[in-house]
Amino acid sequence: MATSKHRPQGLQDTTSTENPGYLRPETAQGMFLNFKRLLEFNQGKLPFGAAQIGNSFRNEISPRSGLIRVREFTMAEIEHFVDPMEKVHPKFSNVADLNITLYSSKAQTSGQSAHIMRLGDAVEQGVINNSVLGYFIGRIHLYLTKVGLSKDKLRFRQHMDNEMAHYACDCWDAETKTSYGWIEIVGCADRSCYDLTCHSKATKRSQSIPCFQSFSLTRSNKTVSVVQFEANKGAIGMAYKREARSILDYLAACDEGYITAQESTLDTSGEFTIQTEGKAFKITKDMVSVKRFQKTSHVEEIVPNVIEPSFGIGRIMYAIFEHSFQTREGNEERTFFSFPATVAPYKCSVLPLSQNQEFVPFVKELSEAMTKQGVSHKVDDSSGSIGRRYARTDEIGVAFGITVDFDTVNKTPHTATLRDRNSMTQIRAQVTELPGLVRDLANGRLTWAEVERKYPVFGGQETIKKE
Ligand code: GAP
Numbered sequence: 001m002a003t004s005k006h007r008p009q010g011l012q013d014t015t016s017t018e019n020p021g022y023l024r025p026e027t028a029q030g031m032f033l034n035f036k037r038l039l040e041f042n043q044g045k046l047p048f049g050a051a052q053i054g055n056s057f058r059n060e061i062s063p064r065s066g067l068i069r070v071r072e073f074t075m076a077e078i079e080h081f082v083d084p085m086e087k088v089h090p091k092f093s094n095v096a097d098l099n100i101t102l103y104s105s106k107a108q109t110s111g112q113s114a115h116i117m118r119l120g121d122a123v124e125q126g127v128i129n130n131s132v133l134g135y136f137i138g139r140i141h142l143y144l145t146k147v148g149l150s151k152d153k154l155r156f157r158q159h160m161d162n163e164m165a166h167y168a169c170d171c172w173d174a175e176t177k178t179s180y181g182w183i184e185i186v187g188c189a190d191r192s193c194y195d196l197t198c199h200s201k202a203t204k205r206s207q208s209i210p211c212f213q214s215f216s217l218t219r220s221n222k223t224v225s226v227v228q229f230e231a232n233k234g235a236i237g238m239a240y241k242r243e244a245r246s247i248l249d250y251l252a253a254c255d256e257g258y259i260t261a262q263e264s265t266l267d268t269s270g271e272f273t274i275q276t277e278g279k280a281f282k283i284t285k286d287m288v289s290v291k292r293f294q295k296t297s298h299v300e301e302i303v304p305n306v307i308e309p310s311f312g313i314g315r316i317m318y319a320i321f322e323h324s325f326q327t328r329e330g331n332e333e334r335t336f337f338s339f340p341a342t343v344a345p346y347k348c349s350v351l352p353l354s355q356n357q358e359f360v361p362f363v364k365e366l367s368e369a370m371t372k373q374g375v376s377h378k379v380d381d382s383s384g385s386i387g388r389r390y391a392r393t394d395e396i397g398v399a400f401g402i403t404v405d406f407d408t409v410n411k412t413p414h415t416a417t418l419r420d421r422n423s424m425t426q427i428r429a430q431v432t433e434l435p436g437l438v439r440d441l442a443n444g445r446l447t448w449a450e451v452e453r454k455y456p457v458f459g460g461q462e463t464i465k466k467e
Contacts, residue, residue, distance in 0.1 A: 023057035028308060031079040032195045035304075039081075046304055047132075049080040053313070065180055067314040074313040080132065081304040084193065087130035095138025096120030101155040102127065103175075114155045127158075129170035133190050136309045140174050140186050146444075148320045148340045153177035156188075167194030176319045185319060187310040193255070193303035200303075201253045201276070223296045227256040230291040240281060250276040251288060255303070263290045324397065337397030338422050344399040347442040348377040351389050353405040355381065362404045362414065362431060369435035375442060394421050400438055404431075417458045420448045427455035 024030075031038065031050045042048035053076040063070050096119055103114035104127050117127070123134040137156055145151055159171040174186035229251040237244045251274070254262075262283075265272040271284045320343065328334040341347055350366050352359035363379055370377045378398065380389050386403060393401055401419040408416045408431065418434055419426040425448075429437060440446035 023055075025058055026056050026310065027052040027054050027075050027077045028079060028195070028310070031077070032199055032306075035081075035196060035199070046086075047080060047082040049078055051076070051078045053077075067318045068180055068183060070314065073315075076311040076313055078136075078309045080136070080307045080309075082132055082307065084302060084305040087132050087190075087305065089132045089135035092120075092123070092131040092135045092138075095135055095142070096123075098138050098141060100137065100141050101151075102172075103155050103157040105158045105160045108157070108160055114157070128172070129190055132307045133170055133172070133188065136188050136307055137172055137174075140188060140309055140311075144174060144176070144186070144316070146340065147316070147343050148324050148338070149176055149316075150323045153319075153323060155182070157182075157184075159189075165189070165191070165194075167192055176323075178319055178322050183315060183319070185312055185315040187308075189308050189310070191306045191308050193305050195306060196303050197253075197255055201250055223294050225292065226295045227259050227290065227292050228252075229254055229259055230289045232287050232289075235284075235287045239287070243277070243279070243281070246277050247274065247281055247283075250274055251283075259290055334391055334394075336391075336394035336421060339397040339399065341399035341442045342444050344397050344442075345376065346378050346393075346396070346398040347375050347400060348438045349389075349393040349398045349401045350377060350379045351386060351393075351401055351403045352381050353386055353403060355383060358409045359404045362408050362416065366402055366404070366416070366431060366434060369432075370438065373435045373439040375435060375439050377438075390419065390424075397421070400441060402434055402438070418451070418455075420451075423448065425452065426458040427451055428458045429455050 031052055034050075038048065038050050053074065055072055056075040057072050059071065061069055061071060067073075098119045099116050100119055100122075101114050102117050102122055106112075106127075107114065119128075119134055119138050122128045123131050128134045128137065141154070141156070144154060154174065154176050156172045157175050159168070159173070164171055168189045169192050171187065171189035173184040174188065175182045175184050231248050231251050233244070233248065236247055240247055262272045266283075266285055266288070271282050273280050273282055275281075320339065321337070324337045324339050326336055326338050328336070337344075339345075348370065350363055350370075352363050363381065367377065367379055378393070380393065382389065384392070390401060399421055401421070403417045403419065403426075405417065407428075408414050414431045415428045416431050416434060417426045417428050418437065437446070437451065441448065441451065
């Protein structure tokens with residue numbers, strides 16, 4: 001839920017009332033604070049993105065469901081800043097053909113179920129607000145399925161009007177089905193210009209300060225409608241004395257949407273309230289009016305909008321564990337984790353067939369070569385049967401296993417077997433080739449199907465399968 005409705009102001013350190021400390025509810029704010037610097041890094045051009053990973057804290061929740069709902073968790077967020085007039089992603093075509101399960105707000109209100117839709121069609125038909133948001137939904141889908149979540153247990157649910165943050169123009173949560181039901185694991189929101197505008201107001205820096213609240217773009221001359229508060233300095237000064245300056249600055253920094261909303265409150269109740277400098281101030285009809293006029297501008301000032309994918313790492317990891325937990329057909333007791341090799345903590349095991357000393361140099365050669373190639377692996381030279389040792393590595397999700405056997409020792413060129421955990425099939429390849437093969441399998445450059453096509457399948461495995 002990427003809304004601010006239940007958002008705490010941060011956990012306050014109550015041990016020191018003189019110097020309270022606050023813990024952030026999301027990683028995002030640091031990137032908004034650093035907007036000016038990030039813009040400079042990008043040569044003052046839009047669009048650009050920043051990403052951050054770190055701890056986030058929520059004091060409003062009651063922790064439960066293990067990793068699912070905690071007060072302190074790891075969050076990873078991207079803030080992708082765009083020109084509000086150009087919410088078109090140049091790489092959207094890369095993801096447009098993905099078929100994704102979407103649960104739109106319309107489907108939710110009308111009692112329909114989620115349905116699979118081509119991403120390109122969803123953006124064209126306006127189900128998803130714009131192609132930048134669509135692009136990130138596509139990339140989130142690709143990421144989640146790549147790290148091991150089942151496609152059929154993944155959907156994107158659109159926020160309903162009553163749960164959408166007031167600043168967001170569209171928001172979709174990636175949800176996954178677990179034993180706890182459907183849980184949100186990634187939020188993807190178009191937060192419009194809310195954060196940078198709030199920042200402008202809080203720091204009282206007007207739009208004329210370049211590269212901060214606003215970003216100048218040279219476009220063709222354009223006549224624009226301007227809506228602004230016209231403050232009665234005398235009345236505000238009389239009422240609020242030394243605090244008048246900050247109120248005037250606040251009113252000068254308000255945007256059209258906010259002004260229009262307050263104008264109607266002013267009409268109906270004769271006043272509205274603003275919050276600045278940690279205090280609330282009543283603004284009455286004699287203190288302010290709303291001015292509307294046309295302005296021809298040569299340089300347009302815009303406040304960048306932000307699209308924010310926000311990943312809850314603990315929840316994603318939890319879902320990977322649940323979706324990857326499998327049992328071998330016909331043998332309920334034999335369980336394994338089918339982690340994709342890219343995320344498996346150990347990519348490969350190295351198993352001598354027995355404790356025969358002749359296997360030792362080959363095990364050493366393979367282990368050293370894999371260390372050089374950066375392949376995380378584990379040598380298991382314990383005395384258990386090879387089948388039992390395979391089962392043990394399967395249980396912790398090791399993706400592949402190399403076995404050094406008598407053919408490795410006795411035949412040249414020296415070869416060993418490579419076993420795929422999920423299918424339990426094996427191929428035979430030269431000892432010198434195997435570390436590179438595992439590296440390519442582990443980083444996704446090679447698939448097991450490709451390996452099976454290239455190398456002879458090793459059939460002496462059958463006895464091991466039965467164990
Ligand atoms: N900046 C947007 C934001 O904070 P959020 O939906 O509140 O949005 C983003 O949080 C992600 O963080 C969620 O999709 C979820 O995966 C994770 N998350 C939120 N609250 C959590 C909690 N109490 N415990 C564990 N993970 C949580």
